[in-house]
Amino acid sequence: MRDATGYRAALGAITLLVVTVAASWAVLTPAFRAPDEPQHLNSVLRLAYGGGWPAPGEALIGPAVDGARGQAALDSDLPGRHWNRDDVVQYTDVEPLPDDRRLEVSADNALPAPGGGGWRLDAVDQMTQHPPLYYAAAAAWLKATGTAEARWDHLLLSLRLFDVLLLAPLPLLAAATVRSLLGDRPDARPAALVAAAGVLFVPMSAHILTAVTNDALVTLSGAVIVWLTARVLAGDLRWRTAAGLGLAVGVGLFTKVMAAFAVPMIVVAFILAGTTGRPVLADLRRTWWPRASRLGVAGLVAFAAGGWWWLRNLLVYGAVQPVGIPERWEPVPNAGLSHFVTTVVTAFTRSFFGDFGWLELRVAPVVFWGGATIVAALCVAALVRPDSRRDAAVLLLFPVALWASVVANAWQHYVETGWITAVQGRYLFAGLAALAAVTALGIRPRAVAVPWIVGGAGVVAAVSLVYGFRGMYWGHLEGVSDAAALLAAWSPLSPGQLVAVGTLTCVAGAAAVGACVRFAVVVSATSRAVAMTAAPASTAATTDGTGASV
Numbered sequence: 001m002r003d004a005t006g007y008r009a010a011l012g013a014i015t016l017l018v019v020t021v022a023a024s025w026a027v028l029t030p031a032f033r034a035p036d037e038p039q040h041l042n043s044v045l046r047l048a049y050g051g052g053w054p055a056p057g058e059a060l061i062g063p064a065v066d067g068a069r070g071q072a073a074l075d076s077d078l079p080g081r082h083w084n085r086d087d088v089v090q091y092t093d094v095e096p097l098p099d100d101r102r103l104e105v106s107a108d109n110a111l112p113a114p115g116g117g118g119w120r121l122d123a124v125d126q127m128t129q130h131p132p133l134y135y136a137a138a139a140a141w142l143k144a145t146g147t148a149e150a151r152w153d154h155l156l157l158s159l160r161l162f163d164v165l166l167l168a169p170l171p172l173l174a175a176a177t178v179r180s181l182l183g184d185r186p187d188a189r190p191a192a193l194v195a196a197a198g199v200l201f202v203p204m205s206a207h208i209l210t211a212v213t214n215d216a217l218v219t220l221s222g223a224v225i226v227w228l229t230a231r232v233l234a235g236d237l238r239w240r241t242a243a244g245l246g247l248a249v250g251v252g253l254f255t256k257v258m259a260a261f262a263v264p265m266i267v268v269a270f271i272l273a274g275t276t277g278r279p280v281l282a283d284l285r286r287t288w289w290p291r292a293s294r295l296g297v298a299g300l301v302a303f304a305a306g307g308w309w310w311l312r313n314l315l316v317y318g319a320v321q322p323v324g325i326p327e328r329w330e331p332v333p334n335a336g337l338s339h340f341v342t343t344v345v346t347a348f349t350r351s352f353f354g355d356f357g358w359l360e361l362r363v364a365p366v367v368f369w370g371g372a373t374i375v376a377a378l379c380v381a382a383l384v385r386p387d388s389r390r391d392a393a394v395l396l397l398f399p400v401a402l403w404a405s406v407v408a409n410a411w412q413h414y415v416e417t418g419w420i421t422a423v424q425g426r427y428l429f430a431g432l433a434a435l436a437a438v439t440a441l442g443i444r445p446r447a448v449a450v451p452w453i454v455g456g457a458g459v460v461a462a463v464s465l466v467y468g469f470r471g472m473y474w475g476h477l478e479g480v481s482d483a484a485a486l487l488a489a490w491s492p493l494s495p496g497q498l499v500a501v502g503t504l505t506c507v508a509g510a511a512a513v514g515a516c517v518r519f520a521v522v523v524s525a526t527s528r529a530v531a532m533t534a535a536p537a538s539t540a541a542t543t544d545g546t547g548a549s550v
Helices: 002-028 037-048 063-071 133-145 152-167 169-182 188-201 203-209 215-233 239-253 257-272 280-317 337-353 365-384 389-417 425-443 447-473 480-490 495-546
Strands: none
Touching: 002 152, 002 169, 002 188, 002 203, 002 447, 002 495, 037 063, 037 133, 037 152, 063 152, 133 152, 133 215, 152 169, 152 203, 152 215, 169 188, 169 215, 169 425, 188 203, 188 425, 188 447, 188 495, 203 215, 203 337, 203 425, 203 447, 215 239, 215 257, 215 389, 215 425, 239 257, 239 280, 257 280, 257 389, 257 425, 337 365, 337 389, 337 425, 365 389, 365 425, 389 425, 447 480, 447 495, 480 495
């Protein structure tokens, strides 16, 4: 009982830490300094103000977003940019616009003028190549919070906090996935806590998923898919589990195509459900109909909830995923297979762990290669362990399918144009919960190690925030006080509010480590008590069996 209470307290504290780190990124990242954030915001405003969902390539940026990104100095370079451009003004050299002069979003400027704008690459909003669910939900959030008509920076922060809420269940779902697979084993709770903290070891996830982006919702749906798939693997073939899994896939499909790549994992999970320790083929012959019928229900629900959108695309546009933005570069001869492999593997790995901003704040190679090596080693460890190899192999099908789809798409474009595009680690975040769970299965720590691992996750999160602060606000000739003043000048929050966010994050980190220490102490005490209780019984049984006198 005390173990369960300590576990829940530790899990709650870790979740609070993840949320506060995410909120810190939401207020730290300069406006529109995350991939496609202006376009994501524009599509939210279009739905909030009744502009509909135009065909891919036909949506335009409205005056509000166009003016906001100008006021946010988006055409300037961050001081930590990996390649300094002498002909571009530095972000630190731009004078932040006073609060009372910042543009107010309203019905007068939220939507583009009919037939206006002409054609410019930066005038196109390519997000209508995706389904509208995330944007509709975000528009409803603006209406509910009263921030649909507000200063643009207040509106942007409101939507970022909406994405923080979407991120909040991720550690809980990662932990639930591990608990579903390990059941009542002694190492289930420690491994679940490590899985919950796992997202902190990927700092890029907090940066990306707290910007305005549909990746936030597809990552949440992906985590729900992984958790319910784990339940199926554990033998849960109830109708409601199948329907819930289908609904989660449907929500993901009505957000972004990434959810489709969970299908191989789901199919294999239904085939192997509950077969641990039993011959698979014999079990399938006996129970094929319950498995097939539940899988069919999951598929029907997924199609009804969101899969139909992609069939509609095929019928209306002749493509499952229409292109929302015209080709931007003239074709050039490609540089061969070796160049493609080297570039793609490096870019994918680096941007998974930490290409902050619009991928221009690059972390050192030792960071992303080291992170990739650790993740790979832990996944291999999970695959090698006899009691986790089946589950790990099934869950890894999701991120592997995502990775393969991105590489295949990049290869096709490379062959056709000579350019390598759309290779970003964030496309794996739909499978982030699967990676967190599998690496936790690989570690399988004792309770005493959990505080150290969670503390390490907190350190990684803190260092990444400091790195982001330095790269975004700290010019080469300025000091830390100048950088802090610049952050405060650009931010919609007051200096006191910014300090409060940072302080709360530090307190949450200390609380998470403290709760994990308490959990470890309780588990150790319980284990000693069980051992002491079992020892006399064992001695009595031995002496009774030998006839010895005591």
